[in-house]
Amino acid sequence: MEASSDRWMKCISTQGNIRGVAIQATELIQGMAERHQLKGQAVQGLGEAVIGALLVASYCKTGQRINLNVQGSGIYKQALVDAQPDGTVRGYIIEREKGESTSISKTEDGGDFGPWGEGYLSVLRTKDSDEVSKPYIGTVPLLTGYLAKDLSFYWVQSEQIPSAVGLAVSMDGDRVVSAGGFLVQALPGASAAEVRMIEHHISEIQSLAESVSDHSSPIHLLSQIFQSTAFVVVEEKPLKFQCNCSWERVQRALVLVGVTELEAILEEDRSAVVKCDFCSTEYRMSEEELRALIAQLRGASTT
Ligand SMILES: [Zn+2]
Structure with missing residues (x-):
């Protein structure tokens, strides 16, 4: 090339x-x-x-x-x-x-x-x-x-x-x-x-x-x-x-969404898809990953 x-x-x-x-x-x-x-x-x-x-x-x-x-x-x-x-x-x-x-x-x-x-x-x-x-x-x-x-x-x-x-x-x-x-x-x-x-x-x-x-x-x-x-x-x-988005950044963004909203997404869509506006990359979080994140956030808020 x-x-x-x-x-x-x-x-x-x-x-x-x-x-x-x-x-x-x-x-x-x-x-x-x-x-x-x-x-x-x-x-x-x-x-x-x-x-x-x-x-x-x-x-x-x-x-x-x-x-x-x-x-x-x-x-x-x-x-x-x-x-x-x-x-x-x-x-x-x-x-x-x-x-x-x-x-x-x-x-x-x-x-x-x-x-x-x-x-x-x-x-x-x-x-x-x-x-x-x-x-x-x-x-x-x-x-x-x-x-x-x-x-x-x-x-x-x-x-x-x-x-x-x-x-x-x-x-x-x-x-x-x-x-x-x-x-x-x-x-x-x-x-x-x-x-x-x-x-x-x-x-x-x-x-x-x-x-x-x-x-x-x-x-x-x-x-x-x-x-x-x-x-x-x-x-x-x-x-x-060049885009500097990453799976880690997407996870941080999802954390900011909050437990209640994440539970609603889990209930409705069974997975979460986050698209980076700057590069159109789609990041998918499976049902399992979403459950794990919610559990982790719940744990963090009760300790
Ligand atoms: Zn990006």
């Missing part, structure tokens, strides 16, 4: 004023779509959220992880994605059910909202090793309903970094043809002219999806964005789906 070309590539202008990261994630998104048995627009919605979360994670410190949470009134209800600076990611999307009423208001400048509709997006940053420091959370309203644009607003509003984001997932039926994206940021010291030039180059990328599918390496995307601005690649990292 060929090695996956899914990766992010980070670079910085030789002047040190502008940094960027480009992502190629076609196989990753296809794999996640199959895992969750998604079709059509759900694949695109999850794909954009996953690539967006990876863009955020790419500028996290080692040991940190981020959680991107998008909630909207449009065709998508919610996406939750966990991503880490080591390039691992997991996540899921919930579509709005057909017939469920959706918002039809207009954006501030009178336009139509994108597929996410109105709502908000938040980025939670946590440290794995450090339980003491509080997680940092930045939340912004969705101004356009398009995830790429609203992520740009997130960086400007919540982190005060002028940023441009591009996300693209193109499909052939239910198959992902290409999936990728980029984030470009002006750092302190960047001149207005430099920022304008980068913005101009971005506006000239006719189809981000085409650019991603034509070239398996993100370097082509970076070259299109930076053009005559010299840059150096500072990091290249393969991307991978």
